[in-house]
Amino acid sequence: MFTKNSLDQLILSKRTVLCVGLDTDPMKIPPCITGTLQQRVLEFNQKIIHATAPRCVAFKINTAFYEAMGHEGWYILMKTALYIKEQYPSAFLIADAKRADIGNTSEKYARAFLEEMPFDxxxxxxxxxxxxxxxFFKEGKYIILLALTSNKGAMDFQLQPMADGRPLYQHVLQKFSDHYDEDKLMFVAGATHGEILKVIRSMVPEHYLLVPGVGAQGGDLSLTLQAGINSAGAGLLINSSREILYASNAENFWEAAAIVSEKYGI
Amino acid sequence: MFTKNSLDQLILSKRTVLCVGLDTDPMKIPPCITGTLQQRVLEFNQKIIHATAPRCVAFKINTAFYEAMGHEGWYILMKTALYIKEQYPSAFLIADAKRADIGNTSEKYARAFLEEMPFDxxxxxxxxxxxxxxxFFKEGKYIILLALTSNKGAMDFQLQPMADGRPLYQHVLQKFSDHYDEDKLMFVAGATHGEILKVIRSMVPEHYLLVPGVGAQGGDLSLTLQAGINSAGAGLLINSSREILYASNAENFWEAAAIVSEKYGI
Structure with a gap:
C-alpha cells in the first residue's frame, strides 16, 4: 500500500523518479532471446525488470502492447505483474489502461486490474x-487520471478554453483534486508541454504527477524535474519506455537498459 | 465490411435497430448452465446470440466484463467474437473498449481488436x-466515438460550455465529423439525455449513433427512435444489455431474451 508520503520516501531513498514503461513489442525483442511468444516476452521483461529495479521506483505496463499479442498477451501481462510484485514488492506498479466506463462497468475494470491482478x-x-x-478508488490503490497528455492531440480538447477562459485540462485537475486527495489520486502530465508543467504543479501542489513524453517523444528531462518536483523534493514519476527497453539489441541489452535508467537519478 | 448504406439496408430489412450488449457477468448466468467458467460463459453467450440474432443487427462486447474474468476472459471474448462472425456474419460486431492512447500505442489496440480479432x-x-x-481507422472498419455518454458524469465535462458557449460534446462531434465521414465514424449518444439527441442528430445528420441508456439506465425507447432516426429511417443502433441477458433465470432464459429483443423492432 502506497501513500504520498511513502512514495516521497521511496524516491528520496532510491534517488530516482524513474518509472520504467514495459511497452514490450515482440518484434523488437533482441534476437538472443528465443522460444515461444510467451517465453520470449516474459524473459525479456524479467531481464529488463531485474536490471532496472534498483534504478527506478515504479513499473508501468501499458495494456495495449499485451492485448495486441492476442489472448496469450493477457496471461503474459498478468505473469509480468505478478513477477514484479513477488521480486520487487517495494516498486509501485501501474496498469496503464486508460479505462473508464459507466459505474457497473468500471467496477469490472477495477476488479480486473486492482483485485484479480496486483496493480497499485x-x-x-x-x-x-x-x-x-x-x-477505481479501492482502499490503498491509486487512480492516475489523464489531465494533459504528451501527444499533439492534447491541443484538440485538453488545451481548449472553457467558458471561464481556463483550458479543459485545468477543469479536470480542479474537479478531481477537489474530490480526491494526494493519497488516492495522481495526474498524467506530459513533459512535451514545457512551461505548462509549472502551472499544473501550482494547481495541484500535493498530488503526484506521472510524466510521459521524456525520451522518444522529445520532452526535456531537466526542465521537467525543475517544473514538476514537489516541496519534499519528489512528487514526480517520470516514465521512460522505448528508450530503456530498446537501448540495445545485443546479448547484454539489459546492461544498456540499466545505463539509460541512470539518467533519471535525482 | 459495412458502410452507412449497408447498415441502413440491414436495419430496414430486419426491421430493428437493436444492438445486443454481451456484458456477461458469470454471477448472473442462470443456474441451469454448468461447467467451468469458460464453458458457462461461452454456452450462455451462444444461447443469447442464437436467440437474438434474428432480432438484432449488431452485437457489442464490453471488454470490462471479460477482463474481470482474469486471463481466461480474453480467450472467452475472442471465442465469442469468432462465434458471432462465423454463425452470423451479417451482424455488425462492436468491441466496446473505450480505448485511446498516443499513436504508436493506439496502433496496438487497433491490431488487438480489428486485426487479431474480427471486430467491425x-x-x-x-x-x-x-x-x-x-x-483505429482501418479499411472497412468503424470507430464509434464517445460524444455524450448516458451516465450522470456526462455533466462534469461533456455538457460544460466551452469558450464559444457550446458544450464540449458538440466540439467533439464537430471536430471528428469534419475529419471522418459516415462510412468510418459513429458517435455514442446516451438515451438518458432526451431532447439533446435531436441536437446531435441535427449536427451530424448522416453519422450513425450508438445509443446506450435505454432499458436498465432509464432512457425512453420511443423518444430515442423519434429523435435519432435518420432520413433513411435508420441511422441508429440502440444497445440493450442487462435487460436482455438477464430477462429470465429459468432454463428457457433465451426465449425470454428473444421476447425482450422484439421491443426494439421498427
Whole structure:
C-alpha cells in the first residue's frame, strides 16, 4: 500500500523518479532471446525488470502492447505483474489502461486490474466524469487520471478554453483534486508541454504527477524535474519506455537498459 | 465490411435497430448452465446470440466484463467474437473498449481488436484528440466515438460550455465529423439525455449513433427512435444489455431474451 508520503520516501531513498514503461513489442525483442511468444516476452521483461529495479521506483505496463499479442498477451501481462510484485514488492506498479466506463462497468475494470491482478494503480480517462472513475478508488490503490497528455492531440480538447477562459485540462485537475486527495489520486502530465508543467504543479501542489513524453517523444528531462518536483523534493514519476527497453539489441541489452535508467537519478 | 448504406439496408430489412450488449457477468448466468467458467460463459453467450440474432443487427462486447474474468476472459471474448462472425456474419460486431492512447500505442489496440480479432468497430474516447484515434481507422472498419455518454458524469465535462458557449460534446462531434465521414465514424449518444439527441442528430445528420441508456439506465425507447432516426429511417443502433441477458433465470432464459429483443423492432 502506497501513500504520498511513502512514495516521497521511496524516491528520496532510491534517488530516482524513474518509472520504467514495459511497452514490450515482440518484434523488437533482441534476437538472443528465443522460444515461444510467451517465453520470449516474459524473459525479456524479467531481464529488463531485474536490471532496472534498483534504478527506478515504479513499473508501468501499458495494456495495449499485451492485448495486441492476442489472448496469450493477457496471461503474459498478468505473469509480468505478478513477477514484479513477488521480486520487487517495494516498486509501485501501474496498469496503464486508460479505462473508464459507466459505474457497473468500471467496477469490472477495477476488479480486473486492482483485485484479480496486483496493480497499485490504474490510469483512467476523465471524459465520462467523476462517477465513471469512482469504482477505481479501492482502499490503498491509486487512480492516475489523464489531465494533459504528451501527444499533439492534447491541443484538440485538453488545451481548449472553457467558458471561464481556463483550458479543459485545468477543469479536470480542479474537479478531481477537489474530490480526491494526494493519497488516492495522481495526474498524467506530459513533459512535451514545457512551461505548462509549472502551472499544473501550482494547481495541484500535493498530488503526484506521472510524466510521459521524456525520451522518444522529445520532452526535456531537466526542465521537467525543475517544473514538476514537489516541496519534499519528489512528487514526480517520470516514465521512460522505448528508450530503456530498446537501448540495445545485443546479448547484454539489459546492461544498456540499466545505463539509460541512470539518467533519471535525482 | 459495412458502410452507412449497408447498415441502413440491414436495419430496414430486419426491421430493428437493436444492438445486443454481451456484458456477461458469470454471477448472473442462470443456474441451469454448468461447467467451468469458460464453458458457462461461452454456452450462455451462444444461447443469447442464437436467440437474438434474428432480432438484432449488431452485437457489442464490453471488454470490462471479460477482463474481470482474469486471463481466461480474453480467450472467452475472442471465442465469442469468432462465434458471432462465423454463425452470423451479417451482424455488425462492436468491441466496446473505450480505448485511446498516443499513436504508436493506439496502433496496438487497433491490431488487438480489428486485426487479431474480427471486430467491425471499436469504441474510443476523444479526450486525447484526433491523433490518438487515427490508428483505429482501418479499411472497412468503424470507430464509434464517445460524444455524450448516458451516465450522470456526462455533466462534469461533456455538457460544460466551452469558450464559444457550446458544450464540449458538440466540439467533439464537430471536430471528428469534419475529419471522418459516415462510412468510418459513429458517435455514442446516451438515451438518458432526451431532447439533446435531436441536437446531435441535427449536427451530424448522416453519422450513425450508438445509443446506450435505454432499458436498465432509464432512457425512453420511443423518444430515442423519434429523435435519432435518420432520413433513411435508420441511422441508429440502440444497445440493450442487462435487460436482455438477464430477462429470465429459468432454463428457457433465451426465449425470454428473444421476447425482450422484439421491443426494439421498427
Amino acid at each position: 494503480a490504474i490510469t483512467a480517462s476523465p471524459y465520462m466524469g467523476i462517477d465513471s472513475i469512482q469504482p | 468497430a471499436i469504441t474510443a474516447s476523444p479526450y486525447m484528440g484526433i491523433d490518438s484515434i487515427q490508428p
